[in-house]
Amino acid sequence: MVYFKWIFWIVFWTLIVAFFHYTLPQKDVVRVTGTEIIRKDFSGLSRFFYAQADSGDNEVINRDLRLLNTTRANGRVMVYRNEDTGWSWPPYFKFDSSNIQAEASEHISTRENPRWVIIRHYGWRNPFLSIYPNAIDFRVVDGPEAGKGIPWLNILILSAFSVVTLTIWRLWRRFRSSRIDPIVENVQDGFDAAGDAVADRRSRVKRWLDTWRAKK
């Protein structure tokens, strides 16, 4: 039971951390090497990790997906998708995918003559699931060492979440100590009393049986 409890809470908090890691914005310093559009099928497992059709369109089973090919300062590549989040989750309210694609193609650069940009994005790159982080917006910076700034928004959201969680936890503790614990103690007392009664009854039976045994 103790293990069960531990496993439950570890899974629970892992999911919470994963949720925030996926949803909150992060920044990468990259060099855009190209933009492309692929036909993407949305009937598979990875559907969960994609947004929906552009805000003005209808949802169909497969559609084109805008991608940004980039190279990071350490030389490794990263591919971003560029999708409207529209009026749905996560609440970035992004409608300008086409504009971002156009701006990104303006900043395409080569290794010899690099132009660095900071891309703000959310999501994960996972080749096994074929999922890409979604680029929200980007701005041009001087070089690969450019500072990303303090993530005030993330600090604010995570602080608010901590405050709400701690409040719920304290309310629950108070509720439990005032309402549930007395009942549990009551029930336990009841069990103890029942156990005593059974033991008492058994000893009486035993005494009665003893009367049939030969006296020593």
Added chain:
Amino acid sequence: MFALARLIVVGFVVLSIVYVALSLYSRSVRRGKLTREWEEERPTDDRDSFVEQGLEDYDGSLRRKLILGVYIAPVCLITLIVYLNNFH
């Protein structure tokens, strides 16, 4: 456009729950304050009529209307996010 309709409907329902809960809570806080005030100062003979009168004043007050901010603040926030993420 379905997503926008869904956002508006779900948002309206959730915010209405928050609005009603906050209104009831705020009114009960005000009731407690008025009761305490009456017990300390005894401005009138009848406590209930004093509290009811105070609550009626509260219903017409600006403070009461500030709770409508529950609806206004998220709309402003969404407008700001739309502006910053798409036009900035």
